[in-house]
Amino acid sequence: MNLIGISINHRTAPIELREAVHLSTDEITELTIILKEEIFTDGFILSTCNRTEIFGYPKKNFLNASEIIDQLLKFKPVKNIANSNFNKYFNCSAVKHLFMVASGIDSLIIGDSQILGQTKEAFQLSEDLSFTGTILKRLADTTIKVGRRAIKETNVSEGAVSVSYAAVQVVEKIFADLSTKSALVIGAGETGELAATHLFDKGVSRLAISNRTLSKANALASKLKADVVSFERLAENLHQFDIIFSATSADGFVIQQDVVKNAMRKRRGSPIVLMDIAVPRDIDPASRELENVFYNDIDSLNIIVSQNLKKREEEIPLVQNIIMDEMINFFSWFNTLDVVPAIKIVREFFEEMGSDELSKIKNKISEDDYLKVEDMTRRLIGRLLHNPIVKLRELAETGTNLQDAASHSLMIKTLFNLNGADKTKLNENSNED
Amino acid sequence: MLETIHFLNTALPLFYLATFIVYFLDFKKQKKTLHNSKRIFLFLSLLFHLFYLLSRTFEFSHVPITNKFEIFTILAFSIACSYFLLELFSDIRGTGVFILGFSVLFQIASSLFIEDLIEVREVLRSPLLGIHVFSALLGFAGLTMAAVYGVLFQLLYKRIKLNTFGIFFEKLPSLETLEKLNFYSVIIGFILLGIAIGIGVIWLPVAFPDYSYLDPKLVSTLLVWIVFGIGIFMKIVIGWYGKKVINFFLVGYTIALLSMFLSNVLAKSFHSFY
Numbered sequence: 144m145n146l147i148g149i150s151i152n153h154r155t156a157p158i159e160l161r162e163a164v165h166l167s168t169d170e171i172t173e174l175t176i177i178l179k180e181e182i183f184t185d186g187f188i189l190s191t192c193n194r195t196e197i198f199g200y201p202k203k204n205f206l207n208a209s210e211i212i213d214q215l216l217k218f219k220p221v222k223n224i225a226n227s228n229f230n231k232y233f234n235c236s237a238v239k240h241l242f243m244v245a246s247g248i249d250s251l252i253i254g255d256s257q258i259l260g261q262t263k264e265a266f267q268l269s270e271d272l273s274f275t276g277t278i279l280k281r282l283a284d285t286t287i288k289v290g291r292r293a294i295k296e297t298n299v300s301e302g303a304v305s306v307s308y309a310a311v312q313v314v315e316k317i318f319a320d321l322s323t324k325s326a327l328v329i330g331a332g333e334t335g336e337l338a339a340t341h342l343f344d345k346g347v348s349r350l351a352i353s354n355r356t357l358s359k360a361n362a363l364a365s366k367l368k369a370d371v372v373s374f375e376r377l378a379e380n381l382h383q384f385d386i387i388f389s390a391t392s393a394d395g396f397v398i399q400q401d402v403v404k405n406a407m408r409k410r411r412g413s414p415i416v417l418m419d420i421a422v423p424r425d426i427d428p429a430s431r432e433l434e435n436v437f438y439n440d441i442d443s444l445n446i447i448v449s450q451n452l453k454k455r456e457e458e459i460p461l462v463q464n465i466i467m468d469e470m471i472n473f474f475s476w477f478n479t480l481d482v483v484p485a486i487k488i489v490r491e492f493f494e495e496m497g498s499d500e501l502s503k504i505k506n507k508i509s510e511d512d513y514l515k516v517e518d519m520t521r522r523l524i525g526r527l528l529h530n531p532i533v534k535l536r537e538l539a540e541t542g543t544n545l546q547d548a549a550s551h552s553l554m555i556k557t558l559f560n561l562n563g564a565d566k567t568k569l570n571e572n573s574n575e576d
Numbered sequence: 577m578l579e580t581i582h583f584l585n586t587a588l589p590l591f592y593l594a595t596f597i598v599y600f601l602d603f604k605k606q607k608k609t610l611h612n613s614k615r616i617f618l619f620l621s622l623l624f625h626l627f628y629l630l631s632r633t634f635e636f637s638h639v640p641i642t643n644k645f646e647i648f649t650i651l652a653f654s655i656a657c658s659y660f661l662l663e664l665f666s667d668i669r670g671t672g673v674f675i676l677g678f679s680v681l682f683q684i685a686s687s688l689f690i691e692d693l694i695e696v697r698e699v700l701r702s703p704l705l706g707i708h709v710f711s712a713l714l715g716f717a718g719l720t721m722a723a724v725y726g727v728l729f730q731l732l733y734k735r736i737k738l739n740t741f742g743i744f745f746e747k748l749p750s751l752e753t754l755e756k757l758n759f760y761s762v763i764i765g766f767i768l769l770g771i772a773i774g775i776g777v778i779w780l781p782v783a784f785p786d787y788s789y790l791d792p793k794l795v796s797t798l799l800v801w802i803v804f805g806i807g808i809f810m811k812i813v814i815g816w817y818g819k820k821v822i823n824f825f826l827v828g829y830t831i832a833l834l835s836m837f838l839s840n841v842l843a844k845s846f847h848s849f850y
Contacts, residue, residue, distance in 0.1 A: 316736060316745060319752035414751075414818055431737065435818055443739035450741060 146237040146282070148186075148198030149211045149229045150244075153251040156228040163221040166190040168268065174218050175272050182210055185276040187269035187283070189244070191261050193251050196244065198237060200279065208233070238282065238473060242466040245290035247299060254299040254455040259290035278477065285473045292465045299458040302451030307338040307388075309447040310418040310439060311345060314386055317416055317437055325349035327372060327384040329398075330391035331359040334420055338388040343367045347386065353377055355391070378402045382409035388418045389425035397425040400433070407433055420444065478539040485552035486532050488561050493524045531555065577635050578692070584628040589684045591621040592652065596680050599672040603747050611669065618660050618672070625653045625683075639706035642693055647713065648686035652679040654710075654717035658764065662721070668749050668757065674724050704779045712772035712797075716832070718765025719804070723829040725758035726822045733819060755822060759811065762825055766804045773801060796835030803828040 151164055166174060171188045178186060178199060186199020197211050208231035216224065232240045243249040245262045266283035269275050275283065294300050303309040318324050326347040328339040331354040343350055350369040354360035357371070364371045372380050381387065381402060391397055398417070403426075407415065414435040419426040424440055431438035497520045505513055538551050555561070595617040602610040629650065632640045640646035656679040663669055728748055735745050748754065776794070780787045788794075807824045810816040816824070 313736065315750060316732070316748075317751050319750045319756065411815070412818070412820070437736055439739060446739065447741050 148232045150196045152194035189265035242289040245286045246293035256300045293462045297458045297461040309444040311341045321345045324385040326386040327351045329389040331363040334390040382406040386416045400427040400429040403430040482539040592680045603673045641709040645686045645690040648682045652682035654714045708775040711768045715769030722761035726826045729754040800832040
């Protein structure tokens with residue numbers, strides 16, 4: 144197996160360099176055409192905000208990974224990038240790396256499940272561009288399988304690992320069914336938008352946005368089919384909402400404790416969740432002293448995030464077991480590829496020898512007797528070949544070393560003298576007899 | 577039959593203990609394999625327990641309610657069975673470890689001290705008494721479960737308020753769900769206790785010539801029933817929720833425990849059979 148590849152990722156390069164080599168779908172398409180012409184028979188390119196990976200089967204026997212880097216940098220020149228910013232992989236290590244990427248344990252945030260979808264898309268694009276052969280297709284299927292198994296069989300992707308998602312996790316520990324709850328997001332910046340999107344995805348019954356700049360609130364509200372609450376009239380509308388996320392860049396508190404107190408009075412004590420994900424804080428932390436008011440700020444939410452990350456890290460050995468399982472399966476399959484031609488040649492050789500001998504007696508015995516001998520010959524060949532073929536397959540499937548399968552195939556061919564010229568010679572000798 | 581009864585008497589605490597351990601491991605580790613198999617453990621324990629109770633009833637010609645330790649085994653069964661049904665219908669599986677511990681304790685106490693009683697007072701052979709006791713015990717099992725959910729609610733409430741996100745935060749269902757489970761358990765307990773009181777009131781004059789409606793056990797049970805009735809009324813009609821209603825039911829359960837202790841241990845009652 145000659146799979147070879149390069150990877151630039153969060154471990155090898157700073158964000159500026161990763162951004163600089165990032166490839167859009169159009170760029171991947173263009174580069175694929177170049178790679179196909181220049182160095183690879185088949186392969187694929189995966190490019191996300193955190194990594195760019197190029198893998199493939201080289202046209203020539205010995206390809207230096209630096210040539211792939213050269214092709215990439217020729218296509219997308221980047222200043223100050225060095226060879227050391229790329230990891231290089233070959234054969235087993237390449238397969239293992241791909242499995243690690245798809246399972247999320249090589250991601251910046253361990254267990255990131257988005258990478259599996261991105262890997263799937265990368266393989267799909269490669270197939271659409273007719274850049275995949277049998278082995279790469281099988282590799283793609285196994286890689287996706289590893290990613291799916293990691294998600295299904297381990298907890299590597301469990302738990303919130305972003306502050307806004309951790310906030311949603313806390314909300315879900317208070318309310319059983321978010322579809323019956325209303326939510327207000329104060330602040331329409333990046334963090335506010337992320338929080339609003341999470342709440343929208345969770346299906347809150349009513350979502351509202353409030354922002355000092357009304358146009359921004361309107362823009363986000365129309366995107367998420369939300370209402371807009373006037374920033375100036377926040378205090379009088381607060382009681383209408385069960386969940387309040389605040390993520391503004393205001394210097395002082397946007398919501399004071401007495402505002403919350405009033406809202407609670409109007410809500411007749413019904414629980415309210417206040418998620419202050421702004422720095423500096425937007426909501427007076429003294430609000431948490433009120434009965435049925437659940438207040439969280441960035442610090443408390445970060446506790447959840449770090450706990451979840453730690454738990455994900457603890458799942459890595461389980462994912463590695465899955466990777467090892469699938470590597471064994473993949474290479475077992477791959478090794479059988481090498482013995483298939485050998486099995487075919489041996490079988491053909493025996494069948495040819497059988498029919499040759501049969502033709503010699505065809506006119507010397509009755510038709511009935513001939514049929515019996517023919518049947519016996521066929522069964523005899525079958526029985527003679529059964530054990531060697533089964534054994535050869537077994538050796539190929541259990542051997543993780545490519546050389547194992549190859550040497551056994553070679554041994555069989557040598558024993559029966561089965562390369563093209565010898566085979567002809569053998570046949571000739573047999574005819575003379 | 578007697579050998580089977582003796583075997584099950586020894587095996588039942590082990591069955592419940594095994595079930596409890598599986599629920600505990602699932603709560604702690606949350607393994608996907610245990611998540612589904614623990615329910616099978618509980619179901620099988622209940623099946624064996626039911627068979628054990630029926631065997632005792634037929635073998636000794638009376639419902640096993642004639643002494644404290646027979647009552648304990650029924651209590652263990654009632655609690656586990658009520659939890660099983662609640663888990664089955666609500667599909668909330670993370671709280672069993674807190675409930676099933678009671679079944680383990682009651683069954684161990686029962687298995688250690690239960691005796692093979694053939695001779696019992698004639699009054700204890702009445703099928704009406706069987707229904708009366710069963711419904712009363714199931715009612716108390718419901719109220720016990722409500723109390724457990726109430727305590728879990730308080731634990732989770734405090735942890736969320738204080739931002740201490742440990743195992744309880746992670747493994748328990750939401751506050752709203754715990755409140756719901758608490759309320760369902762109270763409703764079940766209230767209805768069954770109501771049935772027990774109703775049957776008791778009808779059957780009492782027939783069974784006991786020296787009965788009195790002012791008997792401490794009757795009065796205390798009625799008091800508990802009324803307290804829970806008020807709680808249910810406040811929640812449904814007045815709109816109490818959250819901590820307030822949970823605390824009210826916890827106070828109700830404390831009254832239930834106290835009244836049971838006082839009426840059983842301190843007061844003299846005709847309503848005592850052993």
